[in-house]
Amino acid sequence: MDPTVHTIHELADLLKSRAISSREATEHYIERIARINPKINAYLAVIEEHALEQADDADARIGKGEVGPLLGVPLAIKDVICTRGVPTTCGSRMLKDYVPPYDAAVIERLAQAGAVILGKTNMDEFAMGSSTESSYFGPTKNPHNTDYVPGGSSGGSAAAVAADLCAGALGSDTGGSIRQPASYSGVVGLKPTYGRVSRYGLVAYASSLDQIGPITKDVRDAALLLSAIAGHDKRDSTSLDIPVPDYPGQLTGDVKGMKVGLPKEYFGEGLDEEVSRRVRQAVDVLREGGAEIIDISLPHTEYALASYYIIAPSEASSNLARFDGVRYGYREVHPDGGLTDMFEHTRSTGFGAEVKRRIMLGTYALSAGYYDAYYKKALQVRRLIREDFDRAFGAVDVIACPAAPTPAYRIGEKIADPLSMYLGDIYTVTANLAGIPGISVPAGMNGQGLPIGLQLLGRPLGEAEILAAAHFVQKHRTAEVPKPII
Amino acid sequence: MADHKQKITADEVGYVAKLARLALSDNEAKGFTDILNDILAYMDKLSEIDTADIEPMTHAIPNTNVMRDDIVVPSEDPAGIIGNAPDTKGTLLRVPKVIE
Numbered sequence: 001m002d003p004t005v006h007t008i009h010e011l012a013d014l015l016k017s018r019a020i021s022s023r024e025a026t027e028h029y030i031e032r033i034a035r036i037n038p039k040i041n042a043y044l045a046v047i048e049e050h051a052l053e054q055a056d057d058a059d060a061r062i063g064k065g066e067v068g069p070l071l072g073v074p075l076a077i078k079d080v081i082c083t084r085g086v087p088t089t090c091g092s093r094m095l096k097d098y099v100p101p102y103d104a105a106v107i108e109r110l111a112q113a114g115a116v117i118l119g120k121t122n123m124d125e126f127a128m129g130s131s132t133e134s135s136y137f138g139p140t141k142n143p144h145n146t147d148y149v150p151g152g153s154s155g156g157s158a159a160a161v162a163a164d165l166c167a168g169a170l171g172s173d174t175g176g177s178i179r180q181p182a183s184y185s186g187v188v189g190l191k192p193t194y195g196r197v198s199r200y201g202l203v204a205y206a207s208s209l210d211q212i213g214p215i216t217k218d219v220r221d222a223a224l225l226l227s228a229i230a231g232h233d234k235r236d237s238t239s240l241d242i243p244v245p246d247y248p249g250q251l252t253g254d255v256k257g258m259k260v261g262l263p264k265e266y267f268g269e270g271l272d273e274e275v276s277r278r279v280r281q282a283v284d285v286l287r288e289g290g291a292e293i294i295d296i297s298l299p300h301t302e303y304a305l306a307s308y309y310i311i312a313p314s315e316a317s318s319n320l321a322r323f324d325g326v327r328y329g330y331r332e333v334h335p336d337g338g339l340t341d342m343f344e345h346t347r348s349t350g351f352g353a354e355v356k357r358r359i360m361l362g363t364y365a366l367s368a369g370y371y372d373a374y375y376k377k378a379l380q381v382r383r384l385i386r387e388d389f390d391r392a393f394g395a396v397d398v399i400a401c402p403a404a405p406t407p408a409y410r411i412g413e414k415i416a417d418p419l420s421m422y423l424g425d426i427y428t429v430t431a432n433l434a435g436i437p438g439i440s441v442p443a444g445m446n447g448q449g450l451p452i453g454l455q456l457l458g459r460p461l462g463e464a465e466i467l468a469a470a471h472f473v474q475k476h477r478t479a480e481v482p483k484p485i486i
Numbered sequence: 487m488a489d490h491k492q493k494i495t496a497d498e499v500g501y502v503a504k505l506a507r508l509a510l511s512d513n514e515a516k517g518f519t520d521i522l523n524d525i526l527a528y529m530d531k532l533s534e535i536d537t538a539d540i541e542p543m544t545h546a547i548p549n550t551n552v553m554r555d556d557i558v559v560p561s562e563d564p565a566g567i568i569g570n571a572p573d574t575k576g577t578l579l580r581v582p583k584v585i586e
Contacts, residue, residue: 101566194546208545237552238545306529317506324507326579331572339584344509356508360518361525363506364494377532379542384535386543419524435546460546 004032004164005483008073008221009248011167015062015072022055022062022072025167026116029074033118033165036486040141040150042160044079046119047086054116061114069224069248071114076166078157079120080127081212082201083107090203091123091135091153094329094350104201105236106170106212106229113228118166121156125352126320127177127205129153130424133415134354141411142185143484144450148408151181157215158185163486168216168225172202174209175308176403176428179440182215183403183453186442186481188470189215190222193461194435195240197226198233206315207238209308209432219441219471223247226463242461250464251471256290258469261396265301266427272406274446278479279402282443282454285476286400286469294396298388301430303381308429309422310365310378317362320355323347357418386434393459398469402427403440403453427455437463441470444479451481493526494519 003011003025014020030048037043051074058072082088082100084107089095103111110117124134132140132155140155142148143163150159154171158181161169171178173191182189190213197212204210214225227248232241262283267276287293325331325346332345351359365374392399404424414421431438437460440453454473458466494502499519503510510518564577573580 098570099566101562101570234552234554238547238549240547300535303532303535306531309525310529310532321507325572326581327567328570329572333582337582339582340507342582343507347507348509351508356514357518357521359506359508360499360502361522364498364502364522364526367502367505374529376542377537379544380537380540381532381535383540383543384537386546418521419528422525433546 003028006167007217008167008224009069011073012069012071016067018062022058022116023052025072026051026055026074026118029118029166036163036165039146039486040143040159040163041138042121042140042156042163042165043076043119044089044091044122044137044156045087047117050086051116051118058114058116068114070110070228072116073167074116074118075110076118076121076157076160076169077107078123078154078169078171080123080172080203081106081170082203083117083120086120088120088203089137090127091125091137092351092355093136094323096136096330098328100201102201105198105233107201109229121160121169123156124153125355126203126316127153127172127174128316128354128358130176130180130421131414132156132181133411134352136352139411142408143486144186145448147410148450149184149411151184151408153177154215155181158182158187158189161185161187161215161217162484168214168221170212170229171215172210172212173432174205175312175432176425178213178215179403179428179438179453179455180425182440183455184408184451186451186484187215187217188219188222188439188441189213190226190439190463191431191437192226192230192463193437195238196230196437196461196463198236198239200233200235204319206312207319208315209312219467219474220248220251222439223251223467245464247464247467250468252468253472253475255286255469255472258286258291258398259396260286260291260293260469261296261392261399262293263296263298263301263392263399263401265298266401270405270426271402275402275404275406275452278444278452279400279454281479282473282477283400285473285478289472289476296392296396296399298392298430300381300384300388304385304430304433305422305426307378307381307385308425308433309361310374311382311433313358313362314365314375315362317359317366320359323350325350354418382433385430389434389436397465398462399457401455401457403455404428407446407450407452431457436460437466439466439470441473442481443473443477444481492523494522
């Protein structure tokens with residue numbers, strides 16, 4: 001029996017019934033990673049010894065009669081989330097030797113739940129990118145077709161889940177970095193409401209937009225993993241002190257009477273025809289289940305991308321000022337150069353092109369004389385976008401739309417044209433600006449066998465509703481969603 | 487470069503790079519000038535909307551100061567923190583000469 005094909009909840013059942021031990025499951029994953037990872041570069045590091053220790057601990061807990069949805073389950077972690085004693089590189093030369101002396105809050109929670117961490121996954125450098133091509137450690141490839149990108153920035157986590165190199169994974173989403181790679185790789189990805197999950201130990205890209213969330217093989221797993229990582233943490237002052245619902249318990253299998261909004265702005269120019277068709281098919285699944293489909297408008301959608309690409313780089317330019325070659329990370333010194341010279345050489349050679357581009361853009365937008373025209377304006381537009389959603393959620397329970405305007409593209413196709421890559425984030429950045437939750441669930445494939453995701457957006461703290469709708473689509477969809485052959 | 491008036495000149499790019507503590511090669515500076523002009527031209531879209539009376543939104547949730555009692559608690563392991571620095575002397579971080 002190969003346990004790597006299983007979802008988290010299937011594997012948890014096998015572990016609970018002692019049909020398999022956590023050590024056996026972990027060994028199977030380690031063996032599969034060794035075989036498959038060289039083809040797709042999903043993992044940057046596999047922590048075999050550490051994983052097996054955690055597996056043995058989990059087996060001991062299971063032996064004492066403990067049960068839990070993640071107990072003994074092997075997971076992968078995006079390399080932007082700090083893991084004590086395990087390198088956390090952010091896909092950057094700047095942090096290639098960085099070993100955090102502490103665990104992120106989500107890692108502490110996973111440890112309490114008894115999960116096994118297999119390793120750290122590849123990502124766009126500092127989570128800046130949409131294809132996982134900007135990693136210092138080379139691109140990750142899409143398991144469905146290795147000529148194509150897996151999406152990004154959490155492309156390593158999405159590819160690892162799609163290729164059965166873990167039972168589930170964590171990613172982070174600042175402008176779509178969980179939902180878009182989930183869409184491109186044919187898996188489920190959920191960005192929680194801003195503040196739902198602690199960001200303590202998440203290396204910051206844009207602090208007002210960043211959230212950690214699950215990337216999984218099915219919707220139930222996303223609910224399980226979210227339940228495990230969500231909740232208040234006093235070390236993150238933006239984390240919400242609001243009880244966490246039993247998300248898996250709310251997968252009722254029923255969408256009767258649910259009001260689903262279709263925003264016309266998400267089905268306009270630039271949307272690939274096959275994506276549109278698959279997304280509408282998925283919406284029909286909800287309709288047939290008794291949901292009421294309502295045409296809505298989110299009129300400021302067309303301004304979201306410009307707003308996002310000012311706000312996120314502005315916050316990034318401030319957050320990444322800490323990488324100066326003094327306290328941690330890479331340093332480059334030129335003989336006879338002073339301190340400022342060291343800062344400049346370190347940052348110029350430690351950061352890659354896309355990171356430098358966003359630091360430049362953000363520094364410019366925040367600089368004297370341009371602050372009002374760019375940064376302040378973007379924040380004002382951000383409020384208009386949030387108000388669009390507030391109005392819409394007065395009339396509907398969830399909003400259905402594509403996760404991305406196209407399926408995955410070829411590796412190398414967009415890397416030389418940053419603006420064209422940014423435009424691919426057009427349907428995902430809105431949820432981050434508004435702080436609302438969003439999920440991508442597979443809706444089928446295109447003619448070339450590349451996955452297409454349906455995105456469902458919810459009210460603030462409306463994770464249970466979007467999970468219920470996504471669960472219904474997954475259960476009743478007629479479109480095939482085959483696993484990659486790799 | 488696209489056919490529009492320059493939003494940012496090569497000199498400004500040099501100035502912004504200095505603010506950001508980035509040393510750009512001539513080639514990089516030219517590349518950044520071109521791409522930043524393209525990106526900023528796209529951002530012009532925002533000027534289509536009148537936002538005169540709109541309060542800027544910095545966070546998705548109401549942000550208030552979170553206060554806690556001033557109690558000493560254990561911190562992270564100092565050796566683990568210092569151990570990540572590129573150059574140290576004991577518990578000190580060593581940097582190149584600051585003052586001539």
